[in-house]
Amino acid sequence: MEKAFPIKIGLEIHGYLDTCEKLFCMCKTDFLDAKPNSLVCPICTGQPGSKPMAPNSDAIKKMIQIALVFGSKINYSNIIWQRKHYNWADLPKGYQTTISGMHATTNATSGKFKGINLTELHLEEDPAQWNPDSGKINYNRSGLPLIEIVTEPEFSDAEQVIEWLKSLLLSLSYIKAVRKNAGIKVDVNVSTYGERVEMKNLNSLEKIRKAIGYEILRQVENHDKGIVQTRDTLAFDEKSGKTIKMRSKEGAADYRFIPDPDLSMIKIDKKIVNKIKSGLPEMPEVKLSRLLKKYKVGEKDAKILTKNLELVEFFEELVNHCIDTVKNMSWVTIELLRVLNYNKKTLEDDDVEILPSHLAELIKMVESGKITVLKGKQIMNDFVPKSFSLAEHKGEISNIDDSAIENLCKQVISENVHVVDEYKSGKVASLNFLIGQVMRLSERRADYKETTKILKKILGGSE
C-alpha cells in the first residue's frame, strides 16, 4: 500500500490593525470609503527628505493584545525596525518598514491557536495599492499598520485552514484588534513530496481554499510523473483557478534587510503588557460556555450568537431585562437577524441603533398578549436602523378587541364570497386565506386564535 503523502500547509496572515492613524504618520486609516489618494502626506507617499514619525502606540498595543490572546512570548527589547528592500510600483521608498527579516527580533514568538503552533508575529506597514491594468497608484493604504502572524506548517488540508482562519478572525474581532471588512492577505506555503512552494497575497477565504486545493493536486500529479518540486513562489490566478510561477529558488527575492536609521528601537514596558492582559475581553469559547451553562441557551443558538460579538453582547444585555431569553430566543437569532439582513445592515454599523430594552418591551407585550406575534414581527421591521419605545405607540399597536375582530370577519366574509363557498364545500385551507385577510385589515392587531374562532363560528363550522 502506498504511504499517504505528507501534506504540510503553513500560513503568513496579514491583518489590518484597527487604529485611527497610520503607523508612521498621522494620516487617517479609514481607507475603505475614502477617495483615492485622499489619506496621504509626504511620509506615507515616501517623498524625498520625509522622515517617519515615532510608531503609532495604538498599533503596538493591538499587537500586544493579539500576542496575549495566542499566549505568545512577547519580546521586550532589541526590537529594531528593518528596511525590507524591493522595487515595485506600490513602494515609493523602495523599502517596506517591518519588524522582521533574517536576523531581526520579532515582536513575539511561539504561541498557539486552536491546536496550531505559531512561529512568530510582528508589525509592519502596508504598501500602496497598485492597479496593474491602469498603472494608477492609490496611497491610502500606504503606511497602514499591519500585523503579520506566521504559523508552523501544521495544517493538512484546505478545509482545516478555512475553519481555523474563521475562528482566528472571530477571536480578533472580540478584541477589536483588526479592522472589520478590510479583509486579510495571506501567503500560503504548501509542501507535499518536494520542496515547499509559497502562494502570495491570497485575499479571501475562497481564494485560499481554491489555491490550496489546486496546488495539492498539481504537486501530487507532478510527483506521479516524476517531476521534482523546487522551492517556488507562485501567484494564484482567479480566472483560470491555477497557480502561476513567479520565481524559483534561484531567483529568490533578496530583500537586503538593514536596520532603519530613522527609527529608534522599540522597548515594551512589562507594566503596560500586564495592564493590557488584565483588560482583555472574553474570547468566543468562554462566552459560548457561559451561554450554555449559565443561560441554558441551546447549542445551535449559542453558536449563532457567539459568531458575532455585537450580537452576543446584545443578547447578554437583553437577559438583564428579565426576559425568558431561552423561550424568546428566536426574537434575537431569527427576527433581529432577519430584519438586519433584509436591510443589509449589521449591529456594528454606525447608523444602526437597536436597544435591547426596546426589544425587551416588545417581547413582554407579545408574552402578555397585548400585541400579536405578527404585530411584533412587523414592529421589528421598523426597528432598523433605530428602535423605539412601544409605550408611546400603545394605542396604535395593541390588539383590537373581539367585537372589532368580529366586524372585520364579517367584512372579509362579505368581500370573499367564493372563498367562503370553497371553505363550506370542504376546502379547509381556504380558512387560512380569510384569516390572513382579517390580519391584514387589522394591521396584524387581531389575535390569531380569536380570529380563527370567530370566523369558524360565523361560518357555522365546528370548533
Ligand SMILES: [Zn+2]
Ligand atoms: Zn501619511
